[in-house]
Amino acid sequence: MRITKNREILEKKCEGIYYTEGIIIANKLINAVIFGKHKSCIGLAHNQIGGNKNVFIAKINNKWRCFINASIINHSKDYIIHKESCMSFPKKSNKVKRYNSITIEYQVKARNDVTGNMFETETFEGFNACIIQHEIDHLKGIHIFNKK
Numbered sequence: 001m002r003i004t005k006n007r008e009i010l011e012k013k014c015e016g017i018y019y020t021e022g023i024i025i026a027n028k029l030i031n032a033v034i035f036g037k038h039k040s041c042i043g044l045a046h047n048q049i050g051g052n053k054n055v056f057i058a059k060i061n062n063k064w065r066c067f068i069n070a071s072i073i074n075h076s077k078d079y080i081i082h083k084e085s086c087m088s089f090p091k092k093s094n095k096v097k098r099y100n101s102i103t104i105e106y107q108v109k110a111r112n113d114v115t116g117n118m119f120e121t122e123t124f125e126g127f128n129a130c131i132i133q134h135e136i137d138h139l140k141g142i143h144i145f146n147k148k
Contacts, residue, residue, distance in 0.1 A: 001032040017053040026066030045138035056135035070106035075099040094144040
């Protein structure tokens with residue numbers, strides 16, 4: 001599976017998705033990283049492989065995790081200017097503003113699951129927060145070269 005470099009695809013906002021379909025996409029993303037030539041990758045959004053759904057994976061504390069229909073619901077006031085690279089822009093990097101701490105909400109169960117809340121909230125700090133913000137930006141059509 002190829003990582004797209006097409007800015008038209010990368011700059012489109014991704015759509016929400018049903019949880020069960022999101023799991024299938026997350027597995028495709030994980031396979032693209034694990035079995036592809038992108039061993040140094042620490043995150044990948046669906047639009048980076050040409051899709052348009054709100055799904056990404058991120059390597060958090062050295063473990064791959066998937067996030068479906070994720071959004072930032074809170075962030076710290078303090079931020080850092082972080083030099084980042086991106087799989088969609090090989091051998092290039094840019095400095096971007098990232099909050100030191102973020103809280104996100106993401107889907108963990110199907111809508112028709114009656115065993116509890118289908119969304120979970122979680123707080124990330126430091127480098128993990130940067131990874132999550134980078135991937136959520138992708139889903140909003142924002143990348144390291146068009147971020148304001």
